[in-house]
Amino acid sequence: MAASIRLLARRIVRDASRTINSSVSGRIVSSSCPSNLSACRCFSDGAADKSTHFGFETVSEGEKAERVYKVFESVAPKYDVMNDAMSLGVHRLWKDMLLHVMNPQPGICLLDVAGGTGDISFRFLDYVRSQQERVARRTARANQTPSWQEISTSYTTPTEGIEMETEARESRAVVCDINKEMLKVGKQKAESMGISSGLSWVVGDAEELPFDDDQFDVYTIAFGIRNVTHIDLALQEAVRVLKPGGRFMCLEFSKVTNPLLARLYDAYSFQMIPVLGEVIAGDWKSYQYLVESIRKFPDQETFKQMIEDAGLFSVRYHNLTGGVVALHSGFKL
Amino acid sequence: MCQPAHNIEMLRSLLFSSRRSTGRGAFMFEALCVRQQHHGVDHADGQYDGLYPGHIPTSPIQKALLAVGSGVAALQDPYRHDMVAVLGETTGHLALMTLRDRMRGDPEGYTILTERPRIRLSTLDLSKMASLPDGSFGRVYLRFLEDNRVTPDSRVNVKFVDNEELAYVMQRYREVHDLLHTLLGMPTNMLGEVAVKWFEAAQTGLPMCILGAALGPLRLSTSRLEPLVTSLGPWAVRNGRQARCVFSIFYERRWEQSLEDLREELNIEPPPLTITATSQKPH
Numbered sequence: 001m002a003a004s005i006r007l008l009a010r011r012i013v014r015d016a017s018r019t020i021n022s023s024v025s026g027r028i029v030s031s032s033c034p035s036n037l038s039a040c041r042c043f044s045d046g047a048a049d050k051s052t053h054f055g056f057e058t059v060s061e062g063e064k065a066e067r068v069y070k071v072f073e074s075v076a077p078k079y080d081v082m083n084d085a086m087s088l089g090v091h092r093l094w095k096d097m098l099l100h101v102m103n104p105q106p107g108i109c110l111l112d113v114a115g116g117t118g119d120i121s122f123r124f125l126d127y128v129r130s131q132q133e134r135v136a137r138r139t140a141r142a143n144q145t146p147s148w149q150e151i152s153t154s155y156t157t158p159t160e161g162i163e164m165e166t167e168a169r170e171s172r173a174v175v176c177d178i179n180k181e182m183l184k185v186g187k188q189k190a191e192s193m194g195i196s197s198g199l200s201w202v203v204g205d206a207e208e209l210p211f212d213d214d215q216f217d218v219y220t221i222a223f224g225i226r227n228v229t230h231i232d233l234a235l236q237e238a239v240r241v242l243k244p245g246g247r248f249m250c251l252e253f254s255k256v257t258n259p260l261l262a263r264l265y266d267a268y269s270f271q272m273i274p275v276l277g278e279v280i281a282g283d284w285k286s287y288q289y290l291v292e293s294i295r296k297f298p299d300q301e302t303f304k305q306m307i308e309d310a311g312l313f314s315v316r317y318h319n320l321t322g323g324v325v326a327l328h329s330g331f332k333l
Numbered sequence: 334m335c336q337p338a339h340n341i342e343m344l345r346s347l348l349f350s351s352r353r354s355t356g357r358g359a360f361m362f363e364a365l366c367v368r369q370q371h372h373g374v375d376h377a378d379g380q381y382d383g384l385y386p387g388h389i390p391t392s393p394i395q396k397a398l399l400a401v402g403s404g405v406a407a408l409q410d411p412y413r414h415d416m417v418a419v420l421g422e423t424t425g426h427l428a429l430m431t432l433r434d435r436m437r438g439d440p441e442g443y444t445i446l447t448e449r450p451r452i453r454l455s456t457l458d459l460s461k462m463a464s465l466p467d468g469s470f471g472r473v474y475l476r477f478l479e480d481n482r483v484t485p486d487s488r489v490n491v492k493f494v495d496n497e498e499l500a501y502v503m504q505r506y507r508e509v510h511d512l513l514h515t516l517l518g519m520p521t522n523m524l525g526e527v528a529v530k531w532f533e534a535a536q537t538g539l540p541m542c543i544l545g546a547a548l549g550p551l552r553l554s555t556s557r558l559e560p561l562v563t564s565l566g567p568w569a570v571r572n573g574r575q576a577r578c579v580f581s582i583f584y585e586r587r588w589e590q591s592l593e594d595l596r597e598e599l600n601i602e603p604p605p606l607t608i609t610a611t612s613q614k615p616h
Binding site for chain 2: 279282
């Protein structure tokens with residue numbers, strides 16, 4: 001109960017500071033604003049004083065969100081090309097593994113947070129469609145040699161039974177990202193792939209999602225949670241929007257266990273990746289931030305603790321590529 | 334109508350360099366290119382790590398990788414001026430040192446190294462330059478900018494040179510490039526650029542110029558190759574060798590000087606051919 005009151009208070013402060021920002025930007029200033037301004041300034045000052053890390057730099061929390069936004073605004077057009085170049089295509093295998101572990105059934109609702117260019121959502125829709133096709137093929141094969149019993153029942157009952165069921169359970173994927181440029185790239189990809197139904201694009205902050213409670217069957221966040229300023233808030237939001245029985249899945253860069261591999265990985269990260277960023281995307285600093293932010297993210301066990309603290313159960317993780325990437329999963333009960 | 338790559342670079346780098354300049358030009362272009370601002374994460378005003386604003390310290394391995402990568406990228410797409418710039422910075426250490434020493438030896442060059450002038454749209458008094466008599470260096474330069482639709486602000490800032498003075502020399506080299514076009518009477522089409530590159534390679538010995546001079550002709554059609562090989566090329570190389578160091582000239586104080594006078598002073602012959610500036614379309 002204390003937690004929900006805290007959350008409510010936080011939301012009120014955030015809403016009030018948002019009205020202040022909107023009034024400062026020159027829109028209609030109501031007479032009540034000055035009092036709000038003085039009341040809430042003390043709350044927002046606290047946030048500005050606390051510091052956090054931006055890669056290896058120390059910045060204020062307010063500044064971090066803004067700088068992360070600028071990084072992704074700048075890398076958005078070349079994001080997919082760079083992913084392929086930096087991981088030599090292996091990121092596709094990681095994302096495929098996420099879907100394989102998720103094993104979604106047709107009809108479930110996915111929330112892909114920090115989904116940006118939509119990689120996870122596209123894979124999700126593909127997976128679900130291929131599942132549906134498999135089921136349809138199986139039923140078609142079964143219908144080819146029906147027994148006398150089946151023929152007689154099909155005469156008496158309506159035949160659209162199976163199709164109606166799958167239509168009613170249409171799977172949906174919602175891609176949520178704080179950055180409009182990344183969503184724009186994702187939308188263009190969707191258009192070029194010809195995907196029109198089952199996908200929606202929403203601008204939103206992982207620390208404060210624009211969705212009601214208990215909405216989604218699966219919540220995924222792939223390579224996004226390390227850019228969030230307050231990871232615990234993002235985890236709490238995940239718990240809030242998941243249905244009871246829903247699954248939280250997080251794909252993120254983590255600590256490599258093998259020391260030799262760790263040295264190679266570090267050398268590759270710090271020498272090669274910013275160079276690739278400069279040559280392919282013309283942006284050294286964003287990719288320097290990327291490799292530094294990976295080092296600042298907590299390791300597998302610590303992150304597992306954080307997920308358990310947020311209120312998820314049966315939390316486990318799989319190490320992929322020797323610990324370069326870890327897939328954490330937990331359930332809301 | 335496509336914009337030349339020059340203008341796009343101009344818009345980009347103006348955003349970085351215009352923080353300190355307050356001229357009309359800066360306002361005009363900032364309003365136009367908010368969309369272009371995605372290029373690169375900008376540090377807060379006045380803060381930078383490294384030896385100069387925009388400096389990114391790099392290890393030798395990174396420099397080697399950058400040199401190879403930018404070389405490949407520049408060959409694949411010669412309109413990627415940032416890649417040409419990076420190639421120049423990572424490979425040009427020795428040549429920059431020689432150039433810096435040459436500048437130091439010349440009294441005017443020494444003044445440039447101490448005063449560190451920058452050629453930018455905001456620092457040029459365009460109306461005054463337009464009122465100069467025809468045939469004066471400033472007037473011809475202005476006409477060159479208009480005819481070729483370029484601006485002096487299109488140069489990428491130096492990032493990977495690990496010495497503050499050499500970084501300035503590199504920046505000066507980039508900014509003087511357009512003035513060289515004017516001095517040599519070459520437009521900014523492919524043929525003109527190759528001719529200027531040959532001159533620069535002979536003058537500076539920068540590996541990037543030599544590479545550009547060697548590979549540039551490969552992209553020329555045979556009709557253009559012929560004048561290059563027969564008259565323009567030898568003229569450019571000869572003048573590059575015999576001319577005074579063009580980077581030691583304080584151009585900003587010589588707008589009123591007549592172009593012929595300046596050429597004589599620098600020991601540069603006028604061009605053997607006049608090439609007209611054709612509209613260029615980056616493909």
